[in-house]
Amino acid sequence: MVRRLKHPFPFTARIRAAVEGQAMTYADENRYPTSAPTGWPESYGHDAPRYDAYGWQAPWDAPYSPYAYETHREDADLAALRSAYRLLRRTSTLTALGSFVVYVVLSCYAPALMGSKVTGELSLGMALGVLQLVVTFAAVFWYGRSARRSVDPLARAVREERAVPAGRHAGTAR
């Protein structure tokens, strides 16, 4: 089950990175910095041994570091995808959950308000309940459209960089 292949690390990228003297970069969106001190002067020697005279431990992603250029671009794209997904996820989930919680709390603790008649026998509470169900269709449609616009292109970019056929169409790959 070899599903998590290491990056293919094209040799050309390595040369390009060496020629351009690309600065070593670590995963930039790492919210929980591991052991690498940020701002460490590292503008040279990305092929040098990772254990240097200053005695700091090699960061865990050391094996990737020689291919800084590729890694950097991949990380940037992955970070963009991550934040796009996060935004979409938070907006949609909090809206759905929030509106429902407000609805339930209002039903319980403001019965007079929710019991006020809208038309005929239909009370505000019932109308809101049915409305949530109806709005669900629109919400799902909106979610699909936003995901296609914001997330899918980024995801495609990440997949193509990692140079593996998209998806698991083959079936046997699982």
Next chain:
Amino acid sequence: MNDFDSGTQALVLVLFTTLVTVTLLMCVMAGPDRDDLANFYTGYLSLTPLKNGLAIAGDYISAATVLSTTGIIALTGYDGYVLAVSTALSLVLLMFLLAEPLRNAGRFTMGDVLARNMPGRAVRIAACLVTLSATLPFLVVQLSGAGSLLTFILDIPHAAGARTASIVIVGTLMIIYAAIGGMRGTALIQMIKIVLLLGTSIVVAALVLKRFDWSPGDILRAAQHGSGAGPAYLQQGLQLGTSTGGRLDFVSLQITVILGVACLPHITMRLYSAQDVPAVRRSMSWAVGTVTTFCLLVIVMGTGAAALVGSRYITAADPHGRTSVLMLPQVLGGAPGSAGATILYSAVAGMVFITLLSSVAGMTLAAASSLAHDLFAHAVRRGQAEPRTEMTVAAWTSVAVGIVAIGLATVVQNWDVGVLTTLAICIGASAVAPALTYSLFWRGFTRTGLLATLYGGAACALLLMVFSRAVSGTPSAVFPHADFDLFPMQSTGLVSIPFGYLAGWLGSRLDHRRRAADSHVQRRLYEESEARLLAAAE
């Protein structure tokens, strides 16, 4: 109890037999090859989004949902409407929050998702135990309901033997579906079920509305009258009371439902069989659309039952109103014995029967898959099992799970075990939901945290449930005459959900402190697999 002549019963029996024959045939034809695991667990990813969406919706709308929700709406009005809304929104939350990363992270079972960054037998065993504790209660409650339901539908006199026989028949069928059909076979049955369910519900709801000249106001007036509750029918509080505690209990129940139902393993399992992320999104759109439509129809049917049947007859047949959906066609179809009444009643009975069969089969399959894949293949054989062996084990665990469920259901058939549904949903919300959200979105999540969430959340839900008012202390409890209701609520979500999340966080903090190296490794594994999680990149 139901005033139908032998002709109707014969028609219903013929319909049942036809349904069973057709579904069994389809199951055998669609069954997987003997040594292809991917085929057994995911059906080759060959379903189109529409079909997969229908299958997800079919798994999601269990017999408990159809029968209890209609009953709760018929008896308590507004509280039931809120329940219908939360049931629909739960699947929406699954789609927005978990579906896409779950599809990318998962392979066959929940254990695959949770163990992807934390290999080890403890994780697999915990995942399997929680899967079982969430699916078995649901399975048992539906099977034990099958007994009384079939005797009600076929109007067999209430004898213990008849009910046990019904349970055994339904149980045997469900074992065959799960063991032979695998994921693909059950998907076909779920599709047939959801089409029948939607079709029949649309007809019943339309007949209800037509009876009142398509005027919602008239139905609501009649329902207020029929329920005997008056204006209270359209206000929150009939189900659990309007005291402070009762209202808090109601909020807790709704939050538990919205967080828990869609996380149950037999539903998330369907997501792994989608081809890619756009496909899972489209599948979920179809599923949400179907479920939402059905919830709207349930609201109409439940209100119609209150208006046309009346709560007196509903509670006489079943105190929780679970037979109300079957009593509705008897009123709607015209004179007893007429062709319309017979056909409508048979259609509704068939719909309930196939719903029951397909939902228990789906749950059996989920439990058996977890046993075979997580417990046997990964915990016992450490991932070294031959696919053919694992397939055989999966088939036999389906049989074992089925037999255990049949046994338990027979034992509890005389008790009012509706509380087991609540228990399953509570475990879903307080163990499965935190474990999945942490595992998918928090890179600092560690093995101890995961185990703490799974075991802590499930144990907390289970313990509180045992000491809740749903088990003892109230007239509608499982043991109405005993008194050990130390936890003054009907559902445990208000306490156990925060507990599950807290346990996961504390466990992870502990690992950061005590086993910094391990937690770094796990963080690294998370980050390495992030491209796969978010973009399905290999």
